[in-house]
Amino acid sequence: MSPRGVAIPDVKAQLFDAAERLLLQKGPSALTGRAITKEAGCATGLLYNHFGDIDTFLAALFLDRAGRAGAAMTHLTKRAGTGAVVDNLMDAIETLSAGNLLALAGLAMARPSIVTHLGEALADGTLELDASERAFTAYLRAEQEHGRIRTDADVESISLALVGAAHQLLLTRGPHAADLHDRMRRTTSTLIEAFTPQK
Template sequence: MSPRGVAIPDVRQQLFDAAERVLLSKGPSGLTGRAITTEAGCATGLLYNHFADLDTFLAALFLDRAGRASAGMARLPGLAGSGDVVGNLMDAIETLLAGNLLALAGLAMARPSILSHLGDALADGTLEMDASERAFTAYLRAEQEHGRVHADADAESLALALVGAAHQLLLTRGPQSPDLRDRMRRTASALISAVTPRQ
C-alpha cells in the first residue's frame, strides 16, 4: 500500500527499481531501507512488509537481476557465425550493464552479509556467479568452430578478460560514464583483433 492507502502494483519490482537507482546514485553505502522506500515513493515500512530485512531484500534484488541477465547472456552462443564478433560481445555486455548486474556484484562484495542469503541459490545452481564468463567462453568457442576466432586462442582467458574489463570500467568510471561503452568496445576490439584470422 502507498502512504495514501492505494495498492501499489508489483511492489517488489517497484522497490527493486528504486534500489537500483539509489545504488547507482549513492553507491552501496547509500542503500538503506529509508532511501529505497523514499525513492520508490512509498511508506518506509513497506519494504519490511515483504522482506525480513534489508539483506534479504538485496539478495532478492540480486537474484532477480541475475536471472534477467542470464537469460540475455544465454542467447550469445547462438549468435556465433553471424553478425560482427565484437558487436555480438558488446550486445551481451550491454545486457550486463543495462541490468546493472556488475554494480550489484560490487554491492555483494561490499556487503558480504548478502552472500549468506544467496546460499540456497548458489547451492542449487539457481545463481551461477560465473554465468557471464561461461557464456562468453561458449560464444568464443563457437566462433572458433566457425573460423572467426583462431582455433588456438584461449577462449576462457578471453572471456575472463572481457568480464574483468567490464567490472573495472564500471568501478572506476561508474555506470553513467559517457565513455564507459566506448572504452569497453575498444577493449573488446583489442582483445578480439589479436585472435581474429586475417582475411
C-alpha cells in the same frame, strides 16, 4: 499499501527499481531501508513486511536481476557466425550493463553480508556468479567452429578478461561515464583482434 492506504501494484518490482536507481546514483552505501522506500514512494515498513531485513531484500534484488541478465545472455551463442564478433560481444556487455548486473556485483562486494543470503541460491544452482563468463566462453567456442576465432585461443581466459574489464570500468568510472562504451569497445577489439585468424 501506501501511507494513504492505497494498494501499490507490484510492490517488489517498485522496491527493486528504486534500490537499483539509488545504487546507480549514489552507490551501495545509500541502500538503507528508509532511502529505498522513500525513493519508491511507499511506507518504510513495506520493505520489511515483504523481506524481513535489508540484506534479504538486496539478495532478492540481486537474484531477480541476475535471472534477467542470464536469460538475455543465452541468445549470444546463437549469433555465432553472423555479424562482427566484437559487435556481438559488445551487445552482450551492454545487456549486462543495461541490466545493471555489473553494478549489483559491486554491491555484493561492498556488502558481503548479502552473500550469506545468496548461499541457498548458489547451492541449488539458481544463482551462477560466473554465468556471463560462461556465456562468453560458449560464444567464442562457437566462433572457433566458424573459423572466426583461432583454434589455439584460450577462450576461457578471453572471457574472464572481458568480464573483468567490464567490472573494472564500471566500478571506477560509473555506469554513465561518457567514455565507458568506447573504452570497453577498444578493450574488446584488442582482445579479439589478437585471436582473429589472418586472412
